[in-house]
Amino acid sequence: MDGTGSCHAEASVVLGLAPEDAWDVVMDWERQSRWMLFTRVWATENDGTGVGGGVAARTSVGGIGFTDDMVITHWDPPRECTVKHLGTVVRGTGTFTITAGSSGGSRFTWAEDVVPPLGRVGTAGWVVVRPVFEAMMRRSLRRLVREVHA
Template sequence: MPELVLQVDTEASPEQAWAALVDWDRQGEWMLLTDVRAGAQGGQGVGGELAAVTGVKLPGLKRLGVLDTMLITRWDEPRRVDVRHTGRVVRGTGTFELRPRTGGGSTFVWTEGLDLPLGVLGRLGWPLVKPLFAAGVQLSLRRFAIYAAAYPH
């Protein structure tokens, strides 16, 4: 299972960054090309559900793209939330972790363990797709750092 681990520092405290992170319905303000909606339990706590659509948004329409359904499997506020991706295309695990920084602020670590689709073809294609996927995640992380620092607290 391929794993991707990326991180960013933010001036937001872990508590402030956590509040920004788990405001799922606003996640599209920092996550590239993605809209997220909380389901069961409002996406708060173990057993909470999330649905994200990543793709293109045409004027006046909903986002068209890949549906990524998730189940929250770990909730350690304000440090870590783990999800299991349960969709048809996106499968595997994801972890959002917030670590306090000496002197203030926090480090946001995003880990994805992906169960690639399309069998052998997916595994062979991963080295080609990984740099683009990582670049999108890194851009989202940079946007999160700014978003979290400005998030109401």
């Protein structure tokens, strides 16, 4: 957690793809629905590309969920995309970063800097939530690897 009340979570994976190809896979918002746990993702504004582009994600478990509206605030293909979460449940930023690997592949890093709901209670609860959230991120990334190499 930083001084702004933002809480950090991060996971990364090596993909056997050149950075440009990894970017194309990762930034295919609808395709994220196949690898991101419990989530359906779609572009809303400007096809989900470029600064100002929009994206939405519906996350639900057992019929209970929420929709997370986002706007792209940083767009640097094939390296980095940052979105600002605009919702009441999820606020903060999410960043996808792709770096070239030494063997022709690439490393994909998914980072979230979120302000938990419920104020100080939510922030205090981050100690418990973060390991679970990061485990879900890692599981999603394993699904991405299977998706890429299927």
